Amino acid sequence: MSASLLSLDPLLEGRLLWTPLIIVLIKVVVIFVVGLVGTMFMVWYERKVVSGMQNRIGPNKAGPFGMLQTLADGIKSFFKEDLLPNRADRIVFRLAPFLSFVPAFLIWSVIPLGGDFTSNSDGTVNDGTVTWFGEVTRVQLADPPVGILLVLALSSMAVYGIMLAGWSSGSKYPLLGAVRASAQMVSYEAALGLSLAAVLLSSGTLSTAGIVATQDSFVDWNLISTGVVPFVIFLIATTAELNRPPFDLVEAEQELVSGFNTEYSGIRFALFFLSEFMSVITMSGVMVTLFLGGPQPLSIGGVDIFSFLGPFGGTAWFLLKLLAFLYMFVWFRATLPRLRYDQLMDLGWKVLIPISLGWFLLLAALREFSPDGDAADSTRVVLISLAVAGVAVTMFAAALSVSAKNRLAADSTTADTTTHDTSGVTN
Helix, strand or coil, X not given: CCHHHHCCCHHHCCCCCHHHHHHHHHHHHHHHHHHHHHHHHHHHHHHHHHHHHCCCCCCCCCCHHHCCHHHHHHHHHHCCCCCCCCCCXXXXXXXXXXXXXXXXXXXXXXXXXXXXXXXXXXXCECCCCEEECCEEECCCCCCCCCHHHHHHHHHHCXXXXXXXXXXXXXXXXXXXXXXXXXXXXHHHHHHHHHHHXXXXXXXXXXXXXXXXXXXXXXXXXXXXXXXXXHHHHHHHHHHHHCCCCCCCHHHCHHHHCCHHHCCCCHHHHHHHHHHHHHHHHHHHHHHHHHHCCCCCCCCECCECCCHHHHHHHHHHHHHHHHHHHHHHHHHHHHHCCCCCHHHHHHHHHHHHHHHHHHHHHHHHHHHHHCCCCCHHHHHHHHHHHHHHHHHHHHHHHHHHHXXXXXHHHHHXXXXXXXXXXXXXXXX
């Protein structure tokens, strides 16, 4: 298999010589180091921002502004006792934390982290490639033609780490937490995939670099071109996938004794803890890539405020957009109350999935029957879609009403039977 089939990065086209291999190795090391440091930063950042919102000080002892507190906690975890329950499956119990932590790292291999998008003197705009050591490459480890499918596959693997951790612990509490976590993640995976389909329909490519290339201006951002709705659904579904508040029922301490990781301690518990924060950074990077143009600059008054950075301007824009999403997730944690489990499942199955499916069908209809954006054709498509949506919503509401009545009747029958049996025993 040729290298060009494995990656669209121009660095890997043709023969693989020593210089391209060294550049690839440097990319791997940088992603690994930046990923670890970024996870440490995210833990400190969340604690510091939440403490500010709650009128507290937050970490302030270890290092400047308490920035080394996460490192101190990590070192402490290495020296804590690593417990192994007697009834645990030893191999799976030890492997589960890595199934949650490693996929979050691997997703970064296909996310564009920067690029040269500056304008040339002849009015043309660079395509995001840079030149390192005389080799043309992209500021990402790899750009396979199906990169976004790789992101979906790796993000879905986190459920295996959680499920296997609960099952292998040999205890009822972790198993209950793992089952509930699996149901939650699978439920929101459908809505996330349908909202992603709208982005792929708009971009016309599965390549992450290709998706970024189609968003070369603010009006071309998929946030705008898909009508905002897929972005909102993707954000909500991602929050549920990451088990972040208000969807953090996987670790509802007051109900399940910390959930799936109850039997873990020491560094294995720390891996689950770090994987949560690492996944927040990773999925924030995915959303920046899919909806906000990735490292593409946002010109303000026709001026790129990071143009003085040259080829590093794209990385600066990516980090700025990424930081906005990280603040949003922390804001959610400090503001929103936790949902009940039935509310969580109702939101996923009865609200997000129907809306994301209906919106995707609307975008597909507009693309098929009004490819040129003609106002009359677009209006006709929207009106027909509204009529169909009205019928669908009415039928869906009727089905839910019948289901609710059946449940009430069944509960009433069960209550009457129980009362009759109890009275018989009393007599």
